[in-house]
Amino acid sequence: MGNIVLLDDLTINKIAAGEVIERPLNVVKEVVENSIDAGATQIIIEIKKGGKQLIKVIDNGKGIKKDDMELSLERHATSKIRKVEDLEHTYSMGFRGEALASIVSVSKLTMISRTKEDDYGTKLIAEAGNILEAEEVGAQIGTTIIVENLFFNVPVRYKFLKQDATEFKYIKEWVQKEAFANPSVSFKLINEGKTVFQSSGNGNIEDIVYSIYGKDIKENIVKVNYEEDNIKVTGVIGNTTIARDTRKGQIIFLNRRNIKNQILTNSADQAFKGSTGIGKYGFFILNLEMPANYYDINVHPTKMEVRFADENKIYKIFYHAIKNAILSKEFLGNAETETHNEEYIENEFEFLTNHFENETKSNNEQQSNNDSKVLQQNIKQESSNIEGKKYGIAERLINPKGINSSGNLLEKDLKNSSELIRREEKRKVDYKYIGILFRTYIIAEIGNEIYLIDQHAAHERLLYEQIKENYKNNISSNSQMMLVPEVFNLTHKEIEFVKKNIELFQNYGFDIELFGDKAVKVNGVPDIEYRSKSKNVFLEVLDEMITNERSSMKDVEERFVATVACKAAVKANMDLTPQEVEYLIQNLLTLKNPYTCPHGRPTTIKFSKDDFGKLKS
Ligand SMILES: Nc1ncnc2c1ncn2[C@@H]1O[C@H](COP(=O)(O)OP(=O)(O)OP(=O)(O)O)[C@@H](O)[C@H]1O
Ligand SMILES: [Mg+2]
Known part of the structure; x- marks a missing residue:
């Protein structure tokens, strides 16, 4: 006789259970999903000892016919599909017909069910796959499933269960999710006799x-x-x-x-x-x-x-x-609905997908990409050969985006400040400028609300958007050329970082080149307005990127852009003129997402007149 034998049903089911029923949570999931498939609008789940001792689920669904009761515990017994093609139009949670068979193979299971066609219900008790009892009982329409002594016959699995509280936590989190998915079903979760979660089933x-x-x-x-x-x-x-x-x-x-x-x-x-x-x-x-x-x-x-x-x-x-x-969220007292969201989202999405494709371009495509890079390089060269233009850019660096020698933003530049604004619907907001608090928070009154705008966070958000926008619109010329290029000697670590991320620097406007093994020459910096010395921005960004390199490997690009914005932005305790305040407020409001700085700190806090009214009482 050979060594190969056919496994008996119980063994097959126990093995199958291993795939689906790993812990009490899985029992709850399978049984509750059956209730949902049965059209239940009310489901009560009762747990004892993290589900190890007892899991009881009562539903008011359509119930199981008397003749189907025993069959439902068989493997591959399902009322939900007839052939695999049915899956193409099946919306039920279950369809494999193996959940109950798996559960009953590793526990004691009691099932009481009644359909509306029957006057009586049927009760079935089974353990380790064997039916122990079947009888007629009085019952409500619907199904009750009781699972006791889970894994009593699979000690290895039992041993790996966590503490009752942890197992219960898994169950609770799942039930709550299920309530989200089925807001029209009322769920009630009871642990050790106490109701711990309940949803109304009102659909909201x-x-x-x-x-x-x-x-x-x-x-x-x-x-x-x-x-x-x-x-x-x-x-x-x-x-x-x-x-x-x-x-x-x-x-x-x-x-x-x-x-x-x-x-x-x-x-x-x-x-x-x-x-x-x-x-x-x-x-x-x-x-x-x-x-x-x-x-x-x-x-x-x-x-x-x-x-x-x-x-x-x-x-x-x-x-x-x-x-x-x-x-869709309204901001800063501006209840006006946006009209250009569609176009904006389309544009963002296109950028995202093209950007993504660029990164994964195959080699031959890379070639044509290189060609266009050469072309861009030539254009760059040509334009910097034109003396007047060169001076123009250089002057902007000393006097970037119209910040005059005392560091103020010039009014004429407020009007044509950035690409970003050109593309978006500019909405002018009427506000009353009250002043600046702690040399940090701009106070403005708009409609019936008072706004405290954090000058650093707001400017940082603005610059962040500008840097990204520059990149999207004009990869070849988003730098401001320095009048005199700066050569920085760097440490080994810094050089390595620059080498590894040179494209990142270049994409976002740093016109840099490696200068020997130990230095970097900076010809240009991102084309935005600077409130700190633009020449220092390269080093500051490099320093910060390296300091945080380990802690956040992901989102390097995001972090990079945010860091540039942060370093270039106006800081707390820097004095702003009313014109600069105007510039900040109006431009902040043209942004689609003005709420926080790129690091997630709020740019603005607001109080309504009603909030002040409360002070009186
Ligand atoms: N609460 C319930 N109300 C009505 N019928 C039920 C209920 N629970 C189980 N059934 C019946 O028992 C059958 C077997 O259930 P089981 O969970 O084992 O399989 P399934 O749901 O069809 O598929 P899957 O294994 O993917 O969950 C179901 O097809 C259904 O007809
Ligand atoms: Mg099922």
Whole structure:
């Protein structure tokens, strides 16, 4: 006799359970998803000892027919599909017909169910895959599933479970997510006899945000409602103040199923760029609705992974949905709705995708790229040969963007200041300038509100946008030439950094070249207005980039642009003239995202007249 044998059913199911049922959370997930598939509008979940001792789920769904009860515990028994092609138009959470079979193979399971056609319910008790009892009972319409002694027959798995509190925490977080995905279903989660979470099922996702995250977060979210090409994106996103250090505040559902997907998170990162602060992740809870044939969810038994048929399309639509919502927020007493958001987003997106393609261009394409670089170089050469022009640029450096010798911004330049403003709808805001507090905060009255604008943060945001804008519009000439190029001797570490990131410097306006092994020659700096000595900006940026190199490897480009902006910007305790204040306020307001500096600090705090009214009482 050979060595190969066929495994018995229980063994097969226990092995299968290993894939799906790793911990109590997975049981809760499978059972609750069945309730949702059954059309339940009320689901009560009761947990004891982190789910190790008891998981009980009661739903008011359509129930299971008496004759189907035993069958539902069999492997590959499902009422949801008949053949694999059905998946192309199946929207149920389950379809593999193996969850209950897996659960019953590693626990004691009691199932009570009644459909509206039956007068009685049926109760079934099974353990380790064997039916122990089946009887008629009185029951409400719906299904109750009780799972006890999980993993009693798989000690290895039991041993790896965490403490009850931790296991419960996983369950709670999942149930709360599920409440977001199904705002019209009322969930109640009970732990050791106490209700710890409850959702009303009134369909309002903001109410759920409030009950889970509290008032602070609720006040800082914006609704998302976007539709394109049969794909609908709904939910909420958070503004800058609630961006986080981790991705914990990012939840995605696909047709109400919680998924993880790199394409979508990348798309969100790009959409949030510049609005969250460097290295922070935007907050969002979003559901994508689309025809089931746009994707394949049957990648892994847990159904967390998904493959999209058209990844580019999904990437683009998700980006647009988020960006639209970010821009819909009103700011600085200006309730006017923006009219040019569409165009702006399209433009940003195009830049993003071209930029991305440039980075991944294949070698032969690189060649033609090089050709155009040579061309750009020639143009640069030519223009710097024209004496007058050279002087013009140089003068601007000493007197950049109209800052006169006493360091003030000239009024004539306020009008034609930047490309950025040209492209955007300029909205002039009427404000009353009150003064400057602590030589740092500009106080302005607009409508019924008082604004405190942090001069450094505001200027930093402005410059950040300008540097990016310069790059987008004019890669070949976004530098201001120095009258006399400066040669800096650098340390080994600094030289290495410059070598590694030379393109970054050049892309964003530093016209630099390596000068021997130990020095860098700076011919030009980014074409923006400087309030600190522009010649020092190169060294300051280099220093800061190196200091923080280890702590944040990602987002180097973002950090770089933000650092340049920070170093060039007006600082706290620098005196500003009323003209400079005018320049800052008006330009800040033309930005699509004026709320924070690129590092995430708020540029502005506002108080309403009502806030002052409260002082009286
Ligand atoms: N709460 C419930 N209400 C109504 N029917 C249920 C419920 N739970 C399970 N069922 C029935 O039992 C069947 C088996 O459930 P099971 O979870 O094992 O498989 P599935 O949901 O079809 O697929 P998957 O393994 O992907 O979850 C379901 O197809 C459904 O018909
Ligand atoms: Mg199921």
